Amino acid sequence: MKANEGPGNGAEWLRGTGGEADIVLSSRIRLARNVADFPFVVRMKAEQQAELARFLEQGIMGADLAPNMRYVDIDEADELEKLYLQERQLISRELADAKGKRGVSVGDMERISVMVNEEDHIRLQVIHSGFELDECWAAADRCDSLLGERVRYAFSPRLGYLTACPTNVGTGLRASVMLHLPGLVMTKQMKKVFAAMAKLNLAVRGMYGEGTEASSDLYQLSNQVSLGKSEEEIVHSLKSVIPQLIKFERNARKYLLEHGRVAVEDRVWRAYGMLRSARTISSQEAMIYLSQLRLGVNLGMVKDVHIDSLNELFILTQPAHLQKLEGKKLEEDKRDLARATLIRNRLGEV
Amino acid sequence: MKANEGPGNGAEWLRGTGGEADIVLSSRIRLARNVADFPFVVRMKAEQQAELARFLEQGIMGADLAPNMRYVDIDEADELEKLYLQERQLISRELADAKGKRGVSVGDMERISVMVNEEDHIRLQVIHSGFELDECWAAADRCDSLLGERVRYAFSPRLGYLTACPTNVGTGLRASVMLHLPGLVMTKQMKKVFAAMAKLNLAVRGMYGEGTEASSDLYQLSNQVSLGKSEEEIVHSLKSVIPQLIKFERNARKYLLEHGRVAVEDRVWRAYGMLRSARTISSQEAMIYLSQLRLGVNLGMVKDVHIDSLNELFILTQPAHLQKLEGKKLEEDKRDLARATLIRNRLGEV
Numbered sequence: 019m020k021a022n023e024g025p026g027n028g029a030e031w032l033r034g035t036g037g038e039a040d041i042v043l044s045s046r047i048r049l050a051r052n053v054a055d056f057p058f059v060v061r062m063k064a065e066q067q068a069e070l071a072r073f074l075e076q077g078i079m080g081a082d083l084a085p086n087m088r089y090v091d092i093d094e095a096d097e098l099e100k101l102y103l104q105e106r107q108l109i110s111r112e113l114a115d116a117k118g119k120r121g122v123s124v125g126d127m128e129r130i131s132v133m134v135n136e137e138d139h140i141r142l143q144v145i146h147s148g149f150e151l152d153e154c155w156a157a158a159d160r161c162d163s164l165l166g167e168r169v170r171y172a173f174s175p176r177l178g179y180l181t182a183c184p185t186n187v188g189t190g191l192r193a194s195v196m197l198h199l200p201g202l203v204m205t206k207q208m209k210k211v212f213a214a215m216a217k218l219n220l221a222v223r224g225m226y227g228e229g230t231e232a233s234s235d236l237y238q239l240s241n242q243v244s245l246g247k248s249e250e251e252i253v254h255s256l257k258s259v260i261p262q263l264i265k266f267e268r269n270a271r272k273y274l275l276e277h278g279r280v281a282v283e284d285r286v287w288r289a290y291g292m293l294r295s296a297r298t299i300s301s302q303e304a305m306i307y308l309s310q311l312r313l314g315v316n317l318g319m320v321k322d323v324h325i326d327s328l329n330e331l332f333i334l335t336q337p338a339h340l341q342k343l344e345g346k347k348l349e350e351d352k353r354d355l356a357r358a359t360l361i362r363n364r365l366g367e368v
Numbered sequence: 369m370k371a372n373e374g375p376g377n378g379a380e381w382l383r384g385t386g387g388e389a390d391i392v393l394s395s396r397i398r399l400a401r402n403v404a405d406f407p408f409v410v411r412m413k414a415e416q417q418a419e420l421a422r423f424l425e426q427g428i429m430g431a432d433l434a435p436n437m438r439y440v441d442i443d444e445a446d447e448l449e450k451l452y453l454q455e456r457q458l459i460s461r462e463l464a465d466a467k468g469k470r471g472v473s474v475g476d477m478e479r480i481s482v483m484v485n486e487e488d489h490i491r492l493q494v495i496h497s498g499f500e501l502d503e504c505w506a507a508a509d510r511c512d513s514l515l516g517e518r519v520r521y522a523f524s525p526r527l528g529y530l531t532a533c534p535t536n537v538g539t540g541l542r543a544s545v546m547l548h549l550p551g552l553v554m555t556k557q558m559k560k561v562f563a564a565m566a567k568l569n570l571a572v573r574g575m576y577g578e579g580t581e582a583s584s585d586l587y588q589l590s591n592q593v594s595l596g597k598s599e600e601e602i603v604h605s606l607k608s609v610i611p612q613l614i615k616f617e618r619n620a621r622k623y624l625l626e627h628g629r630v631a632v633e634d635r636v637w638r639a640y641g642m643l644r645s646a647r648t649i650s651s652q653e654a655m656i657y658l659s660q661l662r663l664g665v666n667l668g669m670v671k672d673v674h675i676d677s678l679n680e681l682f683i684l685t686q687p688a689h690l691q692k693l694e695g696k697k698l699e700e701d702k703r704d705l706a707r708a709t710l711i712r713n714r715l716g717e718v
Contacts, residue, residue: 252442288647290645292645
């Protein structure tokens with residue numbers, strides 16, 4: 019199977035394009051909105067929630083936010099489909115696990131998506147490959163206006179957009195970037211980064227939540243506050259810190275190459291060797307090696323692997339994607355076999 | 369560099385030929401002899417020892433034990449040369465570390481060698497690839513007779529050949545085989561083997577002494593007693609137990625393939641991947657992967673690697689061999705680099 023075939027196909031944010039894409043995998047803007055005259059999701063009765071879901075599905079599909087929008091009824095989706103959408107970052111675990119009528123609308127390339135009846139009535143997401151926060155914000159703002167023509171948002175002149183959780187009140191905006199920071203991890207500087215980001219009211223999380231930080235070296239950095247600042251200010255406050263982080267990461271890589279080039283090369287090539295030879299591999303182990311190989315590709319050590327293939331493998335080797343690819347439900351040991359086979363096929367067997 | 373080039377070239381016992389060569393790497397017979405009218409080595413004065421060394425060098429070289437015999441003055445050899453000869457199993461650590469005039473005479477293919485002034489005046493060794501104890505004994509017996517025409521051995525009609533250590537008195541014979549037992553190691557049956565062998569008065573040791581057992585899965589099995597039995601009886605008692613051990617090992621491999629084929633394949637291929645991609649590797653780690661790969665080759669999983677190349681790599685990756693290959697003294701970290709490079713060159717880079 020070639021890169022860009024199968025269910026990994028289509029997500030623009032995996033392409034490895036955009037600014038500083040060796041370190042910034044993707045940029046993302048999320049807007050929380052609620053519809054006036056409807057209670058928040060937690061307070062709605064089932065019938066009301068169903069009515070709102072129908073209304074929003076029509077509104078979103080009619081607003082023409084992106085080409086080829088499709089709507090997925092999450093309350094009718096099976097567990098595999100829900101996990102699959104989570105792995106693609108199109109729905110949250112909260113939406114997957116919730117009850118009642120709810121869904122997600124997804125456009126071409128998966129750049130634009132809208133969750134319906136998650137914590138808020140509307141969660142609009144724009145995600146781009148690379149360091150492209152301005153572009154994401156411009157697209158999100160445009161979608162927000164288009165949707166606003168069809169839906170009357172719950173809005174307070176004093177507070178701004180009203181949301182179910184007070185942390186989202188105001189702009190309802192969360193801006194985030196996904197960063198690959200193997201240099202800072204290897205030089206044991208992530209604690210410093212966490213502390214510095216906390217002071218700036220920025221949150222740092224592992225790619226797939228707790229426990230994955232140390233393995234994939236992928237971190238999501240996002241704003242914590244959405245009230246009391248304009249959207250542009252929030253985007254800018256995140257945006258302005260990224261070049262510094264990129265510089266720290268580049269310095270860490272430079273340090274590693276100057277003080278332990280052999281060790282870095284050894285780690286990179288062993289990871290590549292493992293990925294191309296293992297017959298069974300866990301998701302965790304695959305993430306570790308993929309991350310190490312990604313560093314090697316970005317350092318120019320490994321020349322015959324493309325970043326988009328690697329970005330895709332981070333997603334394709336997740337449990338639901340593997341099962342989609344195989345076309346059937348698989349127990350863990352069979353997934354480990356399928357994962358190893360997929361990786362060998364993609365990277366070329368030893 | 370191709371197999372059979374460089375300093376690994378020439379040792380017949382690495383060829384992977386002979387009976388049951390997938391499990392029995394080599395067979396070896398050693399005879400301890402002393403010269404009548406000379407004290408044992410520990411009791412000799414330096415002048416006497418030098419006189420005996422000259423006498424024995426002439427005697428051995430004149431006896432025409434093997435084609436192209438050469439004599440190495442160990443007392444004039446540098447540390448690297450001594451370590452190199454130890455790694456090739458041509459001299460003992462005792463001979464390397466001893467004082468005074470001493471040496472080793474080595475014939476073509478390194479099948480026949482004679483240490484001079486080790487613990488005994490004469491230590492004759494015959495080593496063959498595969499399970500070939502009878503052939504080794506026949507060659508050793510022939511050499512013993514040829515040498516006996518030129519040297520009057522210290523012999524007692526009641527005790528047999530007299531030796532410096534009482535454990536060698538009688539026949540002065542030690543018979544041993546080098547076995548590759550990864551199946552028994554993986555199925556955790558080596559303790560049972562140790563106990564069974566002890567009951568038969570057979571000793572089991574790791575290839576390079578203590579501490580290497582667990583890593584290379586290579587074990588040396590030898591007789592403990594040389595008194596009270598004829599040479600043929602001693603050889604036979606070792607020889608008769610080997611087919612059973614081979615059967616145990618084959619059963620263990622069969623069991624592993626039936627109950628955990630994926631795990632074995634995974635281990636084999638990862639070892640192969642590591643060996644072909646590592647940029648720096650310790651001797652210990654190399655031994656582990658070479659052993660796992662050797663199993664994979666013998667199980668028919670890996671088809672493009674030859675057993676003689678692997679047998680050679682066990683030797684060539686040892687410290688002195690690496691330094692000989694590089695033509696200079698190397699510190700440990702440089703050896704680890706050279707070792708990884710050598711292995712990649714031999715097995716083909718990923």
